[in-house]
Amino acid sequence: MKVAIFGTGYVGLVTGTCLAEIGHDVTCVDVDTAKIDGLKRGVLPIYEPGLEPLVVNNHRAGRLHFTTDAATAISGNEIIFIAVGTPPDEDGSADLKYVVEVARTIGRHLQTPAIVVNKSTVPVGTAGLVNDAIARELEARGASIDFEVVSNPEFLKEGAAVEDCMHPDRIVIGARDEKAVESLKKLYGPFVRNHDRFVVMDVASAELTKYAANAMLATKISFMNEIANIAERVGADVEMVRQGIGSDPRIGWQFIYPGAGYGGSCFPKDVQALTRTAQQHGYQPQLLNAVEEVNERQKSHLFELIKRHYGDSLAGKTFAVWGLAFKPNTDDMRAASSRRLMEHLWDAGAKVKAFDPEAAKEARRIYGNRKDLQVCDAMDDALEGADALVVVTEWRQFRSPDLKALKAALGDAVVFDGRNLYSPKDMEDAGLAYYGIGRGRSIAAAAS
Ligand SMILES: NC(=O)C1=CN([C@@H]2O[C@H](COP(=O)(O)OP(=O)(O)OC[C@H]3O[C@@H](n4cnc5c(N)ncnc54)[C@H](O)[C@@H]3O)[C@@H](O)[C@H]2O)C=CC1
Ligand SMILES: O=C(O)[C@H]1O[C@H](OP(=O)(O)OP(=O)(O)OC[C@H]2O[C@@H](n3ccc(=O)[nH]c3=O)[C@H](O)[C@@H]2O)[C@H](O)[C@@H](O)[C@@H]1O
Numbered sequence: 001m002k003v004a005i006f007g008t009g010y011v012g013l014v015t016g017t018c019l020a021e022i023g024h025d026v027t028c029v030d031v032d033t034a035k036i037d038g039l040k041r042g043v044l045p046i047y048e049p050g051l052e053p054l055v056v057n058n059h060r061a062g063r064l065h066f067t068t069d070a071a072t073a074i075s076g077n078e079i080i081f082i083a084v085g086t087p088p089d090e091d092g093s094a095d096l097k098y099v100v101e102v103a104r105t106i107g108r109h110l111q112t113p114a115i116v117v118n119k120s121t122v123p124v125g126t127a128g129l130v131n132d133a134i135a136r137e138l139e140a141r142g143a144s145i146d147f148e149v150v151s152n153p154e155f156l157k158e159g160a161a162v163e164d165c166m167h168p169d170r171i172v173i174g175a176r177d178e179k180a181v182e183s184l185k186k187l188y189g190p191f192v193r194n195h196d197r198f199v200v201m202d203v204a205s206a207e208l209t210k211y212a213a214n215a216m217l218a219t220k221i222s223f224m225n226e227i228a229n230i231a232e233r234v235g236a237d238v239e240m241v242r243q244g245i246g247s248d249p250r251i252g253w254q255f256i257y258p259g260a261g262y263g264g265s266c267f268p269k270d271v272q273a274l275t276r277t278a279q280q281h282g283y284q285p286q287l288l289n290a291v292e293e294v295n296e297r298q299k300s301h302l303f304e305l306i307k308r309h310y311g312d313s314l315a316g317k318t319f320a321v322w323g324l325a326f327k328p329n330t331d332d333m334r335a336a337s338s339r340r341l342m343e344h345l346w347d348a349g350a351k352v353k354a355f356d357p358e359a360a361k362e363a364r365r366i367y368g369n370r371k372d373l374q375v376c377d378a379m380d381d382a383l384e385g386a387d388a389l390v391v392v393t394e395w396r397q398f399r400s401p402d403l404k405a406l407k408a409a410l411g412d413a414v415v416f417d418g419r420n421l422y423s424p425k426d427m428e429d430a431g432l433a434y435y436g437i438g439r440g441r442s443i444a445a446a447a448s
Helices: 010-021 033-040 051-060 070-074 097-109 126-141 161-166 178-192 203-234 238-246 267-280 286-299 301-310 337-347 360-367 379-383 403-409 424-429 440-447
Strands: 002-006 025-029 064-067 079-082 114-118 147-151 171-174 198-201 318-322 351-355 373-375 388-391 414-417 433-435
Touching: 002 010, 002 070, 002 097, 010 025, 010 051, 010 064, 010 079, 010 161, 025 070, 033 051, 033 064, 051 064, 051 161, 070 097, 079 097, 079 178, 097 114, 097 126, 114 126, 114 178, 126 147, 126 203, 147 171, 147 178, 147 203, 171 178, 171 203, 178 198, 198 203, 203 238, 203 267, 203 286, 203 440, 267 286, 286 301, 286 337, 301 337, 301 388, 301 414, 301 433, 301 440, 318 337, 318 379, 337 351, 351 379, 360 373, 379 403, 403 424, 424 433, 424 440, 433 440
Parallel strands: 002 025, 002 079, 025 064, 079 114, 114 147, 171 198, 318 351, 318 388, 351 373, 388 414, 414 433
Antiparallel strands: none
16 A cells, blocks of 8 residues: 655654555655655664664665655555654643644645544544644645545554554554545554454544553553652562562553653653643543652652762762663653753762663763763763762663672762662672662661
8 A cells, every 4th residue: 555654753654664564655754854864875863673674675675765745745645644743732732733734734735535644642633623724725725635534543662663563452543434444454454464453433532542541551650659659668669569469460560660750752741631631621630640740759759869868968979870761772862760860960069971772872962062961882981980870771781780890880889770670689788778769678778
């Protein structure tokens, strides 16, 4: 099938590439000329495991095209995806200006009937806005061309995006028109050959499903962070508690890892946007408010633990920070907890030596040449001359450090573990003071 995708970010590029991989003819469109030029040369704008060879091979095979020319991209394509950003507006609601702009562009250039599939995360009612924007442009041209707007939210995770796209656990389609549903089933069919994973519903329910999924996952995380904060106060270890509840299939093992708070481009903005939607409809979403509030507090929690150890005398101290990306296997630092931590440390007069396997370039882009930040090329380099280590992202290579070397390297022999990667006992045996998240007993011991 012939497909155009507007927006060549995490969602658009991954979706387009995976659709090309299963044999469709895909044109990715973006307004960012540098991104498109890079992609044509095989230079990817993001780090995503497994994506680069797929992009290069499918581009070479002539199934995956990149352009900034919307008119050419739209021409003759039966399916047109919208996969542009929906960042938070000033009041937290989703800013739909990019989505509406794409809809207008489609209306301006559409020549043949098409299904317009909205993959961006958008509030209920957006399909209607998209429909109206296209219709208005067609009317202005005096053109009468059939089109149908469908909601098809995306559930992929960064760091596992290709895998999620190739093996989706469900494909949600919100549509009024049976023919549009059949076309999308044909498009995605090869991804779900052995299982019927299509969940077909009305458009409003599909739009809300996306927010419900992200809000539920964010709720699980904030819930565990709340338990961690209680554990810290009552002298329990949240890691034991996690193991004690995860085996109950009604609770499950996933998304119950306490930590330095959830980050990324989606959970924070989507919880806020759903909150705004509820409020706009006269409902006070107390649970969603609490999920966000707990997360906001949690993002400062590592710094609170650092203050607990050092008191207010942080000026002149140097902190090694392992992990800058908001999660492992990505270079994305949007709303990353590392940023909040470093900003607190800098405000307190401390310096940071940071290492991340993929996000170094992004950190340099965000923070430029700050005197109090040194972005290092190796994890051990970050330890040199540091007083303490703070682990913010659970990259695999951080999991088994040489504790003797760690003790020797750190001026104050103290570790703050924002992802509970280490055993308090191993740390204690190695002579390191250890602060994890929600690890009440070891924190009490370290602070005493
Ligand atoms: N990042 C993720 O893991 C996921 C994101 N989503 C949702 O998908 C949407 C896209 O997110 P990302 O891919 O992360 O965004 P992104 O920011 O990585 O990429 C968006 C792209 O759209 C381009 N763009 C903006 N206006 C355009 C226009 N008029 N025509 C063509 N291209 C245009 C931008 O230049 C940018 O390259 C958002 O609504 C997000 O909430 C959904 C699931 C997962
Ligand atoms: O809408 C989106 O953009 C996507 O948002 C999340 O995906 P993503 O943000 O890429 O990454 P996650 O693995 O969900 O992690 C989000 C944050 O939660 C944190 N987290 C995750 C799991 C956990 O147990 N504890 C925890 O603190 C991570 O460290 C990270 O900061 C969802 O998992 C995807 O299904 C969704 O499509």
